[in-house]
Amino acid sequence: TGHYDPGTIEAKWQRVWADERAFHVPNPALDELERDRRKTYVLEMLPYPSGELHMGHVKNYTLGDVVTHVRRRMGYDVLRPMGYDAFGLPSENAAIKEGGHPGVITRRNIVAIREQMHRMGWAIDWGREVSTCEPEYYRWTQWLFLRFFERGLAYRKEAPVKWCPNDQTVLANEQVVDGRCERCGAEVEAKSLTQWFFKITDYADALLDEMELLESWPERVLTMQRNWIGRSQGARVVFKVEGSGEELPVFTTRPDTLFGATFFVLAPEHPLVEELVRGGGHEAEVREYVRRAASRSAVEREEKEKDGVFTGRFAVNPVNGETIPIWVADYVLMEYGTGAIMAVPAHDERDHAFAEKYGLEIRQVVAPAEGEAEPGAYVAHTEHERLVNSAQFSGMPAPQGKEAIVAWLAEQGLGEPTIGYRLRDWLLSRQRYWGAPIPVVHCDACGVVPVPDSELPVVLPEVEDYVPKGRSPLAAAEEWVATACPSCGAAARRETDTMDTFVDSSWYFIRYCDPHNDRAPFDRAIADYWLPVNQYIGGVEHAVLHLLYARFFTKVMNDIGLVGFREPFARLFTQGMIHYRGAKMSKSKGNVIDPNAYIERFGADAVRLYILFMGPADQDIEWQDAGIEGMHRFLKKLWRAVLEQAGKERAEAATPLARKAHETIAKVTDDVDRRFVFNTPIAAVMELVNELGRAPDDPAARFAAETAVSLIQPYAPHVAEELWSRLGRERLWDEPWPRADPALLERETVEVVVQVNGKVRERLHVPPGTASEELLALALASERVRAHLDGRELRKQIVVPGKLVSLVV
Ligand code: ANZ
Ligand code: ZN
Structure with a gap:
């Protein structure tokens, strides 16, 4: 039978798959696109060809591979393409470092990556390969x-x-x-x-509201996108410059605090700063402050103590005509709202710190529901507040006061309700x-x-x-x-x-559907057939980058009429990172594990198994060398245990081993396809192989061996295929996914007979310990029992838990 030699087996099956184009999935004929076929689009984020693949990629693409195999074998048309995000800084910087032309180096890296992908045995439809740096692709990015x-x-x-x-x-x-x-x-x-x-700001609302169309995305990615878009309900309030009457609108989420505005602040980059200070005696200081602010990085600006300068000018508060000093300070950002704020130190922490530093007035206008706030203190925002020191609005509960003040401003043409967004173009x-x-x-x-x-x-x-x-x-x-x-x-x-580069990757997943089209970026009917992507898999680091941009692009393409869907990715899975020696595995930390060396030593199947066995796929995991050797040992054990069955007959027998095999089918199927959990199925197959090893002469041993091979195939396709062929069978990759026999699943059940007038009419299979009332209810619910009761009145009922239900009519 020979020993397990991954090198030989893996090369052999990779050749077969390539020759047969085993994982090629053609587009349906145009007149069949409408028909309801079972399709699954499995997509993993495409790699930057800035070097070779590392273990993070191996995990990403092996996850996608398992889903692909299982879905194919369940009878779906599975689209599982691959490409390269080949333009952009990562590739270009790699080329500059090496001193070569980015095109030459990128294409060389692509050749190496493609070779690695073949060696991993991933089930990719190579006929749909896309590289974003080639003119036949970027022509359509430009279009x-x-x-x-x-x-x-x-x-x-x-x-x-x-x-x-x-x-x-x-x-x-x-x-x-x-x-x-x-x-x-x-x-x-x-x-x-x-x-x-x-x-993209035109789509801020759509990007938020249409999250509802998503089937399953990690909550934390949605939260990151929501925070990034940062929609908040507020008001635009127009202050005027004293003397000139020039308008200075502000955005505030707290119009209820308008009577508490005791100063006004402009961002250093605000276009009116220069004009305001000219000739007022404060030019020199303000210009110097603006100059220094410009040279500060965003980090410094965020971390340093809040400071600012007085402009010498005043603004008029529209609600009471009060004049308040205008300052310039870099805690106000030009990119948000209007780049100007009304400062309410009693109720805004940043304004409070600033007022304390410069001795500016702090005036409370919102009182907590109970008790009095200390004068000059900062009063945090809570529910059930009421307005004070706010003229005709005093005494109103804050939410009502907010509305009343905005309504009053709107009447006077001095403000209006608005929604603010953090999102920039x-x-x-x-x-x-x-x-x-x-x-x-x-x-x-x-x-x-x-x-x-x-x-x-x-x-x-x-x-x-x-x-x-x-x-x-x-x-x-x-x-x-x-x-x-x-x-x-x-x-x-x-x-x-x-x-x-993020422009290139904002539509690549549609190009895969129709990759050779030279009249259009893609045919709409074909795109609408495959998309949305059923399962997208990638890193969480793209939460507000690629994942936001691709959603935006899709919505625009939908509005233009290029596609019929609003969201590109129905389900998203974000995988955890691989750590090594306590740090995230990355080139810059010098702690990368080169997959090639491990493939060489243990074979791709062991690498694939180990990367998914390490722990729950969505969690960060520490790489351990010993683990992969363990996988190699498991494969050797599988090899021996299965080959021992090669000459035997396949028999149907309801032995404990047969039950174990069926339970394993049920578990693996449920974990992978429904729960999206990938490590526990491996453990389940290991258990099955252990039981097989203990009972090699069981009548169901051959069946258990076939089941183990069939279930491990998505993870370790080479060894599985080899064993399958040695069991005298063919093309496991096209074999229907096994189904568990429900009758054999209920290992822990007892039989309870149901008699009607002394005759056995039904046998209930229930967990041991099922209570009398439930047994009676189950008996009375049975079709067969009801037929024999025939609508007659029950005269007597006896229930012996675990044994018998006796009914007399
Ligand atoms: C008065 C006020 C009183 C405010 C109060 C808050 C609390 P969010 O909720 O994050 O949208 N703001 C407006 N534009 C700004 C800018 N360009 N740079 C820095 N801060 C700015 O934040 C909105 C609030 O942030 C606004 O409401 C404004 O301060 C401030 F008790 O106005 B508020
Ligand atoms: Zn011209």
Whole structure:
């Protein structure tokens, strides 16, 4: 029979699957798309080809693989594609570090990754491979950009933006984590630059409200998105500058505190600051403060003590005509609300700290339900407050006061209810080489002119030097930059910024459905057949990046009529990270485990099993070398135990071993397909193999062996296939998923006979210890018993728990 040799077996079956295109799933014929077929779209986040795959990928794709196999064998058409998020900083930085051209290095990495994927034996439909850096893909990214542009959803404006000094490019707000670049960790700087944005803010409400359409997403991802969008109900209140009458609107969530506004604060970047201070005797200090604020990073700004400067000017409170001093302070952010606030130190903590520092008045206008607040103290927001010191509104409960004040302001034309959002538009342009060129032309006469669809793709030009220097390296490709205006024909210049990689990955999951289409990004009918993705699997780090952007893109595409669905991913599973030596496994920490070395030693099947056996898939787990050896030993044991059955007959017998096999089927099926739990099924199969080892001559031994092989196939497809063939069978990957026989599942039941007038009419199978009343109820509910009672009145009933129900009529 030979010993278990993963190297040979794995190469053999990988060749078979490739030759047979075993996991290719064709699109249904166009006239069959409408028919209700059983489809499942399983998708894992696609890798950046910035290096080879690491254990995190191995976990991600093995999870998807198990789902794919189980669903295929349950009779679904399963779409399970793969591709590469090949543009962008990760790939480009890797190339710069190596000193090669990003295209050459990226494509070389793709070859290596594809090879690794083959060696892992993942059931991928290779006919649908997509690489976002190839012109046949980014042509359609550019095409989609133009559709957004036509609708005003892609626009250019000057705005304060986040700049990564290390990567020498602007970043989207979502790419700034705790004031640092999401990629390289450098502290970001603030700059004012003209950049391209997607109007994701137009979709803020849809992104929140349509969460209802999602089938199953982790609550924490939804919470992160909700917080990121940050919708809050409030009011816009218009203050005026004393003297000039210039309007200074503020956004507040607490209009009930309007009578407590004792000063007013502008963000340092507020456009009116310069005009306000001119000639007022405070210019020098204010300008110096603004200059220093601009040089502070967001982190410093957040962490330092609150400070500010007085402008020498006053604002008029619309509710009572009071004049209050206008300050400039950097705890007010230009990006939120209107960049100006009414400060209510008695009821806002930040304002309170500021007022204490500068000796500004603190006036309570909301009193707690019980008791009096100390003068000058900060009064936290609670329920059941009432207004005080608020003229005609005094005495009102706060919620009612809030409405009454806003209504009064609206009447006077001095304010209105509004909803505030934390979400900003998505900054999509990058001053980097390795990305899809933004397909527009700048013309002196016509302004920004889109490149006609017929001229797409705008191919990324070759340049000598693509190391980032603060402006796009594309600007150096002078021949490429110089072009004719598509509108008037005059000499014009191409846009030299490229698109953020997150644009590429915002629609790749639809391209997989129709990857070779050269007339459109995809055919709508085919997209509508496969999508939404039934099961998406990936890292939680994309909660407010990719996962938010892809939802936004899908909604726009739906509004344009390109797709018929509103949400791209019905179910989302976020896997936990792998740690090693106490830290998250990553290249920068120097603690990566190279999957290749382990595949070499123990085989892909052992690696696949171990990565899912380590613990619950959604939790962070510490890698342990010993574990993988344990998996290898288990596979050897499986090998021996199964081969021992190869010559035997397959018999039906209700032995304890047969029951165990059926229980294992039920458990694995329920865990994987319903509970989305992947480690316990492995343990269940191990138990089955142990029992088989103890009873090799049981009449059901052969059945138990086949069951073990069949159930482990999604996890360890190579060894399973080999054993299956040695059991004289074929193509386990296409074999229907086993079904548990319910009759054999109830190991722990007792039989209770039901007699009617002394004759046995029914046998109930119930758990031991079932109470008399329940037994009687079950007996009376039985179809057969009822037929014999025939509607007659019960004269006598005797119940012996665990044995008998006797009815007399
Ligand atoms: C008066 C007030 C009184 C406020 C009070 C709060 C408590 P959320 O809830 O997070 O949306 N604010 C408005 N714009 C700001 C900006 N650009 N920078 C910093 N702070 C700003 O926050 C809304 C509240 O944050 C607003 O309501 C405003 O302060 C402040 F007892 O107005 B409030
Ligand atoms: Zn022109």
